[in-house]
Amino acid sequence: MTDQDCAAALTSGNGGVYINIHAQPGARREALCGMHGDALKIAVRQAAQDGKANAAIVDFLADALGMARQDLQVSSGHASRRKRLFARGDAVQIAGRIEELLRNV
Numbered sequence: 139m140t141d142q143d144c145a146a147a148l149t150s151g152n153g154g155v156y157i158n159i160h161a162q163p164g165a166r167r168e169a170l171c172g173m174h175g176d177a178l179k180i181a182v183r184q185a186a187q188d189g190k191a192n193a194a195i196v197d198f199l200a201d202a203l204g205m206a207r208q209d210l211q212v213s214s215g216h217a218s219r220r221k222r223l224f225a226r227g228d229a230v231q232i233a234g235r236i237e238e239l240l241r242n243v
Contacts, residue, residue: 144237146176150229156213157199157236159221163191168198172243177220178236192216199223203235 149156158177165181172179182194192212200207205225215221225232 143173144233144240147173147178148229148233148236150233152224154209154224154226155229155232157223157225159195159215159223161186161191161195161219161221163194163219168194170198170202170239170243172240178240186219189216192221195221196223199225202239203232205232 147158160174160177160179162171162179162181163184163186165183167181168183169181170178171181180195180198182191182198184190184194196207196210196212199205200210203210203225205227209226211224213222213224
């Protein structure tokens with residue numbers, strides 16, 4: 139996994155970073171599965187029903203990045219596998235944490 143692969147999923151702006159996500163709801167376990175094109179692939183146990191999978195993705199990513207849940211939100215793609223999350227905070231630090239997580243996949 140190169141830093142360039144990860145960079146395709148991230149866009150800095152508005153006091154944080156936008157993260158492209160490819161969701162895999164209804165998975166056996168929660169995990170960061172690597173890259174899916176220009177998005178981070180995240181598997182969660184929750185079904186894609188009533189926003190449960192979205193909440194699980196936010197919880198999983200907040201935990202993985204060591205961030206407060208309120209600093210992450212789904213900004214687009216609420217009803218789609220393809221989502222865009224906004225992570226409030228230092229974009230360079232957040233990108234660094236994501237790159238580190240991807241190295242361990």
